[in-house]
Amino acid sequence: MPDDHEINYNSYKELPPSPIATGSSLVFKTGGWRTMRPIIDLEKCKKCGICWKYCPDVSIIIVEDLPKVDLDYCKGCGICANECPFDAIVMVEEESI
């Protein structure tokens, strides 16, 4: 599947014969829905992977063996902060950032 590319049909003539989705949902930057932002304190993080495991939006990514929030897609549900056993994540109002 081509990722992150918008598909534009300029006329009905360009439409495929049957409606088959060929694009990826990566075009939808759902981070715009967010009102609360998770902030990870890497000092407290014990690399247990629990935040990654429970994110419904696949928005905890692992970069150099550490968790990182993908702000383009994170909707700010707060599950990661609620489930982190080491209280390494806090939710902060977007407007205060």
Add this chain to the structure above:
Amino acid sequence: MKLTIPEQELMEKGHMACLGCGGSLAMRYLLKALGKDTMMAIPACCWAVIPGVFPYSCLEIPLQYVAFEATGAAISGMEAALKAKGKKDGVTVVGWAGDGGTVDIGIQALSGAVERGHDVKYVCYDNEAYMNTGIQRSSATPKGAWTTTTPVGNTRFWKQTNKKNIVEIMAAHDIPYACTASVAYPEDLIKKAKKMKDIKGPCYMHIYAPCPTGWKYPPEKTIELSRLATESCIFPLYEVTYGKYKINKDIKDEKKKPIIDYLRSQGRFRKLDEETIRSLQKHVDDEWIKLKKKVECFGEE
């Protein structure tokens, strides 16, 4: 980083589910287990909206939308077509539907597919109501829950009947494998999904998938709530393999939580009175004892 479930993601970011949706986690875990050689049919439900609008999709597998009542029939046809073309080997055919699409309108097609013995896997993500159309009760809605069609006011009070037990209905079909799973226990869910993939013949999985929007609780509580449902034996984790019962998460009597914490955590149970709560507790206790008896009588060695 310590990862306890497969790293591969076949559900992309950018999907349309609400914040904290249990149903989206359920799909993420299922596909981690089944892998990319999976073909899926989805009827009308939240998951018909979650993948995104044409021409985009968050699922990296072939997916066919079908009519609300038709999931069981559709996957039967997909399996038969693959067989006719000699392409069934190594491909897992999955029907993925909501509770309404499974325990109500889709039950006939599901029953038929299971009775005919197609090699299909049917997975229901249970958010205990018709959520996509605005929180109407289904027969999977538990007794005592508020929904828009079981309103709580001066003349009417919450849902009056108990949740339909679809896993037992499936077991009564002599199905090779039927199980429950929960988004709070992804390792268990993935193990069961892999087991289904290896079994030839129909399998059924019922996933507990909380819905913050319809149950009226803050989205960060999805996992906490799911854990509580299992720890208070409202949603036990168990499986029935060729008629043999097994509880996958045993809850010792002294550890078993009262259902009141679970009820109090959700707006949909806000108005329940003491007497109803006592009767709900009794129902949960009775069902739990019944399940343990089944394990005693028809357990795996």
